Structure formats: C-alpha cells, structure tokens
Amino acid sequence: MGATTQARFLRFLEEDLNLSADSIAIALRRRERDAGPLPMILWKYGFVTLEQLDRIYDWLESA
Template identity: 60%
Template sequence: MIYCNSDKKLLHFLHNELELSNADIAVALRHRELDNGPIPMLLWQYGLVDLEQLARIFDWLAEHA
C-alpha cells in the first residue's frame, strides 16, 4: 500500500506521540481499506484510542492540514 505524505505524518504522530503500537495502527489501516473510513474514527470505533486521544488526533490534523 502506498501512503501519501500526510498519511505518513499522521502514522508517525500516532506511533510516536500517542504511543499506539504498530499492531493497533495496522488494524485501523486494514479496516480503512475495507470501510474507506478515516483513520482516527476507525481507531476510536475499534477501541484503540479513547475520546481524549481522538481529540488530540483531530487537533493535530487541524494544525497540519
């Protein structure tokens, strides 16, 4: 799978700032291929981030859009 630069930056943020495991991120990426949903919502939907972390992700996205 090929990721655009913004996806790479988001994945870096999720791994390094929120300390999500590669396995957690991989779950969201697999479901993204099937559901075509946004990564932050998939992470929350599958219980991989809580609401505080979800808010941090959206804040980060707003700053880096």
C-alpha cells in the same frame, strides 16, 4: 492527505499517542473494508480514547 503528511500522521500516532504499529496496521486494513476516516476507525475499534481522538483531530487541523 499527501504521502508526507500521512507519514507524519502515522509517526504522531506511534510516538505521541503510543499506539502500536500492529494497532495502526489493523486500523488501516479495517479502513479498506469500513470506508471511513482512520481516526474514527481507531476510535470505533477501541485503539484510542475520546481524549486521544480529540488530539488526533487537533493534529490534523494543524497539519
């Protein structure tokens, strides 16, 4: 994912899914240790629901 797409994705998480910047920052730090895709880490740690996870993957497909 390019830098521009990454920025748009993080904005989507904050604005459309109403995730806090702190939750996103925690997931980003966990991604370094868990070596998984960010959407799955957000779900694994309870930051998003399955419905939100579906919306994330829909957004990523269209990006």
